[in-house]
Amino acid sequence: MDAWWQCEIPYPFVPSAVLDAADSVRGSLPNRYCDPKVSADLFEEVLDEFMLCDDLGLNVLAVEHHAGINSLLGANPLLVGILARQTRRVRILSLGTLISLRQDPVRVAEEYATADVISRGRLEIGFVKSGGTEMASNQANPVNNVERYWEAIDLVTRALSHHEGPFSWEGKHFTHRHVNIWPRPWQQPHPRMWSATGDPETAAEVGRRGLVHVLILRGPDGTRRAYAANRRARAEAGLPPLTTDHFAYAALGYVGDTDEEGLRVGSKLLWFLHTSLKSAPQYSRFLPGAISPLAAPQVYRSVPRPAGAAAGGGPPPAASASQNAARLVSITPEQAIADGILFAGSPDTVYKQIMSFYDKVGGFGHVSLVGRSGFMTHAESEKGIRLFANEVLPRLREIKPVTVE
Numbered sequence: 025m026d027a028w029w030q031c032e033i034p035y036p037f038v039p040s041a042v043l044d045a046a047d048s049v050r051g052s053l054p055n056r057y058c059d060p061k062v063s064a065d066l067f068e069e070v071l072d073e074f075m076l077c078d079d080l081g082l083n084v085l086a087v088e089h090h091a092g093i094n095s096l097l098g099a100n101p102l103l104v105g106i107l108a109r110q111t112r113r114v115r116i117l118s119l120g121t122l123i124s125l126r127q128d129p130v131r132v133a134e135e136y137a138t139a140d141v142i143s144r145g146r147l148e149i150g151f152v153k154s155g156g157t158e159m160a161s162n163q164a165n166p167v168n169n170v171e172r173y174w175e176a177i178d179l180v181t182r183a184l185s186h187h188e189g190p191f192s193w194e195g196k197h198f199t200h201r202h203v204n205i206w207p208r209p210w211q212q213p214h215p216r217m218w219s220a221t222g223d224p225e226t227a228a229e230v231g232r233r234g235l236v237h238v239l240i241l242r243g244p245d246g247t248r249r250a251y252a253a254n255r256r257a258r259a260e261a262g263l264p265p266l267t268t269d270h271f272a273y274a275a276l277g278y279v280g281d282t283d284e285e286g287l288r289v290g291s292k293l294l295w296f297l298h299t300s301l302k303s304a305p306q307y308s309r310f311l312p313g314a315i316s317p318l319a320a321p322q323v324y325r326s327v328p329r330p331a332g333a334a335a336g337g338g339p340p341p342a343a344s345a346s347q348n349a350a351r352l353v354s355i356t357p358e359q360a361i362a363d364g365i366l367f368a369g370s371p372d373t374v375y376k377q378i379m380s381f382y383d384k385v386g387g388f389g390h391v392s393l394v395g396r397s398g399f400m401t402h403a404e405s406e407k408g409i410r411l412f413a414n415e416v417l418p419r420l421r422e423i424k425p426v427t428v429e
Contacts, residue, residue, distance in 0.1 A: 050092030051157030080413035094300035119150030133183035150218035156307035184214035228257035269389035277393030290368030295398025371415035
């Protein structure tokens with residue numbers, strides 16, 4: 025099993041009264057509350073933490089979000105370029121450029137190819153469907169977001185893997201008459217590709233395409249359900265089963281010397297859930313096209329349906345991303361650990377928590393830990409990185425890929 029460390033570089037230093045009064049801390053909170061000096065200090069600390077990961081052999085992961093306190097990383101290619109040059113050992117996962125928001129996927133392919141060359145073949149490419157506030161911030165139409173997502177991925181893949189001169193692309197959402205990127209990527213035909221999604225429909229498409237399927241903070245039920253949709257789609261398409269190396273899970277995670285320290289410091293990570301997920305309804309439950317027709321009635325009602333109360337007596341539809349976020353804003357550290365949202369404790373405890381979750385969902389080949397968030401200090405973050413890399417990661421790497429049906 026491989027492991028990846030990430031920090032979304034949140035900005036927690038907005039007065040509580042301002043956050044309480046705001047209808048959304050993403051998308052519309054005035055940036056006058058963001059001090060550039062504080063931001064520079066945060067970037068410096070987290071970049072040093074990425075470099076520590078490189079020293080210790082722990083892979084790194086770079087995200088992208090827009091216009092909110094949850095993350096200052098609005099330009100994923102910029103961070104990936106820095107990591108490609110400054111790191112020397114570890115693999116770099118871009119998870120990633122919000123591809124359906126970009127007007128020109130060919131430019132995204134150029135950015136990825138350049139980063140792959142600079143890193144000499146250590147880049148992995150991850151695609152993420154955009155959140156509601158990010159669609160507003162980037163003036164994107166949410167109604168056809170999923171269609172743009174898959175078409176953009178197809179165009180990026182073609183641009184990275186085509187080496188015989190210019191080709192043209194005439195798609196439903198993107199038109200490009202002349203595609204011929206330089207440089208081509210270091211890895212052939214292109215870097216490994218990932219997709220982060222939890223709903224059954226797109227999980228099935230991830231399976232048919234053979235991308236690495238990563239679930240983020242979904243807990244055992246949502247993760248197991250998405251993995252099952254992935255595997256079922258491959259079987260129905262007559263495709264061979266994949267190994268656990270094609271499945272990944274991302275959670276909050278911190279390792280301390282003792283269980284008490286790991287839980288005390290790791291609980292600071294829950295700021296990401298309790299504070300930075302606050303989003304106005306126009307960015308979430310009432311965003312046009314963001315909810316599938318099957319899930320819409322469940323999302324729009326104010327009182328949740330009882331379990332098993334779906335039409336026809338079958339299981340209820342899978343929770344949407346906004347529903348999952350709503351569940352997480354009040355979660356306690358103990359609940360988060362029980363649900364596989366947080367791995368925290370001593371090295372032995374964190375290893376057991378990860379492996380318990382592994383068994384519950386049917387296995388995975390990658391675990392990504394959000395290792396710093398909220399008011400966690402630089403020193404605390406570096407200590408957690410060292411303990412995880414030195415005392416947990418070697419045991420995880422003994423878990424070999426197995427074929428899953």
